Amino acid sequence: MAGEKLRFDTLKVRGGYDPKENNFSVSVPIYQSAAFDLGNTERASKLFSFSEFGFIYTRVGNPTVAVLERRVAELDDAAGAVALGSGMAALTYTLFNLAEGGGRILTTPRLYGGTFDSFKKIYPKFGIEIDYAEDPDDPASFENAIKDDTKAIFVETISNPNGAIADIEALSEIAHNHNIPLVVDNTFATPYLLNPFKFGTDIIVYSATKALNGHGNVIAGLVLESGKFNWANGKFPQFTEPQYTLRDFNGKERSILDVFPQFPFTARIRNNYLAYFGAALGPFDAYLTLIGLETLSERIRKQVSSTEKLIQYLEGKKEVAWIKYPLAKGSPYKLLAEKYLPKGAGSVFTFGFNGTDDQLNKFLDSVKIFSFHANVGDARSLIINSPKTTHGELTKEEQNRAGITSDTIRISVGLEDPDDLIEDLEQAFNKAFD
Numbered sequence: 001m002a003g004e005k006l007r008f009d010t011l012k013v014r015g016g017y018d019p020k021e022n023n024f025s026v027s028v029p030i031y032q033s034a035a036f037d038l039g040n041t042e043r044a045s046k047l048f049s050f051s052e053f054g055f056i057y058t059r060v061g062n063p064t065v066a067v068l069e070r071r072v073a074e075l076d077d078a079a080g081a082v083a084l085g086s087g088m089a090a091l092t093y094t095l096f097n098l099a100e101g102g103g104r105i106l107t108t109p110r111l112y113g114g115t116f117d118s119f120k121k122i123y124p125k126f127g128i129e130i131d132y133a134e135d136p137d138d139p140a141s142f143e144n145a146i147k148d149d150t151k152a153i154f155v156e157t158i159s160n161p162n163g164a165i166a167d168i169e170a171l172s173e174i175a176h177n178h179n180i181p182l183v184v185d186n187t188f189a190t191p192y193l194l195n196p197f198k199f200g201t202d203i204i205v206y207s208a209t210k211a212l213n214g215h216g217n218v219i220a221g222l223v224l225e226s227g228k229f230n231w232a233n234g235k236f237p238q239f240t241e242p243q244y245t246l247r248d249f250n251g252k253e254r255s256i257l258d259v260f261p262q263f264p265f266t267a268r269i270r271n272n273y274l275a276y277f278g279a280a281l282g283p284f285d286a287y288l289t290l291i292g293l294e295t296l297s298e299r300i301r302k303q304v305s306s307t308e309k310l311i312q313y314l315e316g317k318k319e320v321a322w323i324k325y326p327l328a329k330g331s332p333y334k335l336l337a338e339k340y341l342p343k344g345a346g347s348v349f350t351f352g353f354n355g356t357d358d359q360l361n362k363f364l365d366s367v368k369i370f371s372f373h374a375n376v377g378d379a380r381s382l383i384i385n386s387p388k389t390t391h392g393e394l395t396k397e398e399q400n401r402a403g404i405t406s407d408t409i410r411i412s413v414g415l416e417d418p419d420d421l422i423e424d425l426e427q428a429f430n431k432a433f434d
Contacts, residue, residue: 008075008192013294016070022063030287031055031063049249050259060275064283068290072212072222075191076204079227080263082270083220083286087187087207088114089279090221093269094183094205095128095154100238102127103151108136108166109401110159112185113386116402117393132401137332139170146174151235152181152203157196157340158188160376161350161386161410162324162403165336172200179233187211188346188376192300199340202229203265210377211347213292214299218285225265232257239264245271299379299415304344306418310411313422314351319429321352321407347413348376350386352405355432360385360407363432369416369424381414381421 006015022029036055038044046052055061065083073081084090095105105123109116109132119130131150135141142153153175155166172182181202186194190211196204206212208220231239242253260267274280311328314320323329326337326345337345353360364372370383374390384390386408387399394402413421 006074009297011071011074012296015074017067028064028067028287028290030283031058032283033062034058045249049247051249058283059278059280060270062283062286064290065281065286068281068286068293069222071290071293072191072206072208073224076195076224077197078204078224080260080266081222081224082266082274083208083222083281084274085221085279085281085285086219087185087205087209087221088118089277090205090207090223091115091185092118092122093273093277093279094203094223095123095152096126097238097265097269097273098181098183098236099128099151100126103149104129104131104147105152105154106131106133106142106145106150107154108133108156108159109398110136110162110164110403111156112160113391113393115185116391116398136164136166139167139174142171143174146178146180150178150180152183154183154185156185156188157194158326158346158348160188161348161390161408163188163326163333163345163349164403165326165333165340165345167336168196168201168340169199172202175202176200179230179235181229188348189341190296190300192296193304193341193343193346197226202226208289209375211300211303212296212377213289214296214377214379215288215292216373216375216378216380218288218292220281220285220289221279223266223269225263227262229265231264239268300344300347302415303347303413306416306421307344307347307349307413309418310413310421310425311349313425317429319354319433321354323349323351324403325349348410350408350410352407353409354407357406359432360409363428364409366428366431367424368427369420370411376410376412378412379415381416382412384410386410 017028035057047054069081069083123130131145133141133145153171157166175182183203184196184201186196186204187207187210204224206222208222239257240255242255244253246254246259256264256268311325314323315329326333370381373382387404387406391404
């Protein structure tokens, strides 16, 4: 399909795969092999000098995993992609790739709890400092917080759990004015609802565990690059330094930009961090993700529709103190949602439980259809008390900065009938307040 400009729903089913290259298999084969034969000494020399590209060892590249990488890259119109063993690996490798040797990442407190906690526990011990914009809703707050050694701005396009929407076009302009990239976690939106590259983003990370796969049966992550950022601008010497492992057929050392000029960022992750830290995505997990990806549009459309119905129901409940979702009544993110998310604002939202702690616990223990899971983006609808679980790593002060109050309940809407979900919530409210 090279050279053809195909639409989203065709690409999610057929992108990045040619049956003729795989014994005409209709379904993507699972290449369950640790290594691949080098053929002969001449071909081996070409492979190890990057004169020829092929598969050597599944830790750094596998045909099944490569189809997933190419397919998601086509959905986001990315120059390059690398699939990894988890969303956390995708984020960690990305930020380490940017700030190795020391530097700063500018971000916001509105992040997944594990991400926030890793910023406290891990990054400073590797010489990477984390700064937080004072007002995440004001792009000028990011501008004011950039320092000489800031290496990137990082935000979630739709934040976990409260659904704050980042003004990524404004943030990308600020980042580029300072010769640094904008990195976004697009997990909640997926490529179906939002393509951040269209608004100036340079790097996208996904937890493919969530809606990309959509069935709660795999752990996976992806990093994608636009191919447009200038890594030779002087702020990122790691991209221009020659490396012995990148030497050519004649033994000349080359930089990552010399060898992979179109997708140096993801190539560097693959050749350095994936190769030596080893968070490889297995071929069977890649296969499961590909199967889930085939129904991405259909799943997201239904989940968004059901989410809006649940919010309409909850907005009329006296047991609900507030709702945080970009399209809920009084949301400050409606204009940004219209700009960035015209097909819907995702299937995750939070609401405030208007009762005691005991009533909140009874409510959670009384649901019958909703699952009490820490995941999101599943085919099943999920419910959880974020302050004590997914964001339990945050102190009370940190939770307050992130807008996560003690009454917060997070819902991820699945594929069940929305009327059944509403009835389940109703009976749980009745039991909690009985």
